[in-house]
Amino acid sequence: MVMQLPLTRPAAPVFERSEGYWSSVFRRLRRDRVAVAALAVILAIVAVALLADYVAPADPYRGATLRRLRPIGTAGFPLGTDELGRDMLSRLIHGARWSLLMGVTPVLVAFVLGSAAGILAGFAGGRINTVIMRSVDVLYAFPSVLLAVALSGALGAGLGNALLSLTIVFVPPIVRVAEAVTTQVRGRDYVEAARASGAGAFTIVRVHVLGNVLGPIFVYATGLVSVSMILASGLSFLGLGVRPPEPEWGLMLNTLRTAIYVNPWVAALPGVMIFVTSIAFNLFSDGLRSAMDVKR
Amino acid sequence: MPIVEIKDLRVTFTGGGKPVPAVSGVDLEVERGETLAILGESGSGKSVTLRALMRLNPEGKSRMEGTVRVAGQDVAALGRRELRAFRGRTAAMIFQEPSLALDPVYTLGQQIAEAVMVHDGCSRNEAMARALALFERVRIPSPERRLQAYPHEMSGGMRQRAMIALALSCRPQLLLADEPTTALDATVQIQILVLVRELQREFGLAVIFVTHDIGVAVEVADRIAVMYAGRVVESGPMREVIRRPRHPYTIGLLRSRAHGALAKGARLETIPGAPPDLADLPPGCPFAPRCFLATATCATTAPGPEPVGAGHQARCLRVDATAALLPAVAEG
Numbered sequence: 001m002v003m004q005l006p007l008t009r010p011a012a013p014v015f016e017r018s019e020g021y022w023s024s025v026f027r028r029l030r031r032d033r034v035a036v037a038a039l040a041v042i043l044a045i046v047a048v049a050l051l052a053d054y055v056a057p058a059d060p061y062r063g064a065t066l067r068r069l070r071p072i073g074t075a076g077f078p079l080g081t082d083e084l085g086r087d088m089l090s091r092l093i094h095g096a097r098w099s100l101l102m103g104v105t106p107v108l109v110a111f112v113l114g115s116a117a118g119i120l121a122g123f124a125g126g127r128i129n130t131v132i133m134r135s136v137d138v139l140y141a142f143p144s145v146l147l148a149v150a151l152s153g154a155l156g157a158g159l160g161n162a163l164l165s166l167t168i169v170f171v172p173p174i175v176r177v178a179e180a181v182t183t184q185v186r187g188r189d190y191v192e193a194a195r196a197s198g199a200g201a202f203t204i205v206r207v208h209v210l211g212n213v214l215g216p217i218f219v220y221a222t223g224l225v226s227v228s229m230i231l232a233s234g235l236s237f238l239g240l241g242v243r244p245p246e247p248e249w250g251l252m253l254n255t256l257r258t259a260i261y262v263n264p265w266v267a268a269l270p271g272v273m274i275f276v277t278s279i280a281f282n283l284f285s286d287g288l289r290s291a292m293d294v295k296r
Numbered sequence: 297m298p299i300v301e302i303k304d305l306r307v308t309f310t311g312g313g314k315p316v317p318a319v320s321g322v323d324l325e326v327e328r329g330e331t332l333a334i335l336g337e338s339g340s341g342k343s344v345t346l347r348a349l350m351r352l353n354p355e356g357k358s359r360m361e362g363t364v365r366v367a368g369q370d371v372a373a374l375g376r377r378e379l380r381a382f383r384g385r386t387a388a389m390i391f392q393e394p395s396l397a398l399d400p401v402y403t404l405g406q407q408i409a410e411a412v413m414v415h416d417g418c419s420r421n422e423a424m425a426r427a428l429a430l431f432e433r434v435r436i437p438s439p440e441r442r443l444q445a446y447p448h449e450m451s452g453g454m455r456q457r458a459m460i461a462l463a464l465s466c467r468p469q470l471l472l473a474d475e476p477t478t479a480l481d482a483t484v485q486i487q488i489l490v491l492v493r494e495l496q497r498e499f500g501l502a503v504i505f506v507t508h509d510i511g512v513a514v515e516v517a518d519r520i521a522v523m524y525a526g527r528v529v530e531s532g533p534m535r536e537v538i539r540r541p542r543h544p545y546t547i548g549l550l551r552s553r554a555h556g557a558l559a560k561g562a563r564l565e566t567i568p569g570a571p572p573d574l575a576d577l578p579p580g581c582p583f584a585p586r587c588f589l590a591t592a593t594c595a596t597t598a599p600g601p602e603p604v605g606a607g608h609q610a611r612c613l614r615v616d617a618t619a620a621l622l623p624a625v626a627e628g
Contacts, residue, residue: 126356189396189397190396190398193398193462195352196383196384197389197465198380198383198415199380199411203410207399207410211401212400215401
């Protein structure tokens with residue numbers, strides 16, 4: 001009943017590998033000028049942070065009372081000096097290390113913990129979901145700034161405690177996003193199709209849930225990096241995070257606050273860096289979000 | 297021995313407040329190499345029956361009673377591991393909306409290879425080779441390239457072919473199709489039906505095809521079972537059911553088709569009323585409130601299956617009355 005066509009297969013089949021998921025994401029990302037610019041800024045800051053010892057023109061810790069609060073453009077101190085006469089440029093460069101550490105680490109740890117808990121809650125459903133989500137809601141009830149400050153205050157000042165409290169602040173929103181996306185994916189036809197073709201719960205989570213869920217969570221987490229940097233700066237500003245004389249941007253903003261009437265431009269520099277870095281992370285996260293939307 | 301034997305299957309959804317009997321007492325048999333079409337409107341229990349065959353109805357929220365035997369195995373008694381081996385290998389399923397039933401973040405080749413590897417434990421290369429052979433078999437043009445394609449890069453018809461290839465990847469004996477052509481264009485529909493027919497003959501598959509489209513049922517089926525409110529109201533050989541329908545519901549369905557071009561101004565015949573609320577069924581025949589032949593007894597007595605021909609049954613108290621209608625229906 002079906003017509004048999006004289007089918008001859010070509011001797012060498014034309015085998016053209018279509019691009020993978022990530023390379024197509026990358027291709028779309030490359031066309032997005034804002035995202036590329038944001039990524040360039042992030043990479044530049046990361047590079048400077050890594051190479052701080054070689055890039056910085058002076059010792060960020062050595063000050064001199066005689067050359068305090070020099071304005072931007074002073075010979076030998078392109079970005080001026082701070083209230084103790086330390087070279088601002090070198091301090092900003094070294095500060096990138098601290099600020100990136102404070103911005104990225106809590107988000108990364110929270111990403112791992114939050115995704116695991118959220119995916120478990122979303123996939124298991126029922127009572128497990130209730131237990132996880134309601135516990136998360138307890139933390140969610142506090143404004144994030146307040147929670148970070150309260151936790152840091154309770155745990156005591158210091159870098160480790162600041163990182164810990166920031167991590168705790170970021171777990172709940174990531175759990176929520178992970179749970180929401182997982183619940184959505186769990187109800188999709190392809191999960192039922194996988195079940196119908198004999199996949200166990202573990203295979204379904206590993207292949208279908210992770211594959212579809214990690215992307216959106218990752219995008220969300222990227223956006224949190226800027227929040228984390230700002231919160232970390234806030235903690236340092238309050239004396240709960242990095243301690244002097246370390247050159248962390250938030251801390252620098254705090255100590256330079258007194259000089260704002262003497263030399264406002266220099267005093268604003270750490271704030272400018274926080275602003276630029278966090279906006280770069282935000283714009284990059286936006287670009288990534290639209291690039292990862294496969295169906296466009 | 298039939299490959300599928302369903303006896304007095306009852307599926308009740310217990311998730312909400314009142315338990316909803318989605319399927320209440322279905323008996324069906326399918327022989328090897330045979331195609332059964334389950335015909336019915338939304339909510340008639342046809343998809344739930346199909347899913348019960350693979351125990352795909354949500355375990356916590358539904359209760360399944362009765363016996364379901366597929367290829368000699370009691371589906372209700374399968375352990376976790378046996379059930380996993382059963383799904384995909386003994387019975388496989390294709391879905392209504394291939395764009396949703398294929399995972400958007402993996403290539404089609406990866407998805408088929410994954411299923412093959414889970415079942416046969418073979419290497420990725422062997423699995424990909426099998427996927428390629430399957431793509432050729434379901435006649436996807438330039439199969440090598442299509443294996444590397446993502447679902448969204450293909451047309452609906454190609455996606456459904458890929459879905460069929462995925463379902464056949466572990467060489468099942470029984471193919472369950474849940475309205476596989478509903479989401480497709482009419483021209484593509486017929487291609488998919490022809491393909492299913494052809495594969496069914498080639499692999500000696502038993503096929504259960506759920507549809508609400510009589511035209512589709514006529515195209516593929518050897519036998520037809522018409523479902524209404526969770527039970528099979530009429531079943532029999534395809535020609536027999538279409539030419540000599542004996543249940544008023546089947547008669548209504550056949551009359552409400554638009555045969556060819558409807559004369560301008562002519563009204564399409566419809567079945568009055570709406571399907572009943574499954575949680576609150578009348579004690580008698582569930583179709584009685586909409587039935588043009590209903591009597592007072594119909595509202596109180598539930599009809600049992602009445603034999604009305606060779607292998608042809610109708611669940612109706614008034615099969616005598618429908619017999620009298622036969623010439624009229626056949627002429628229509």
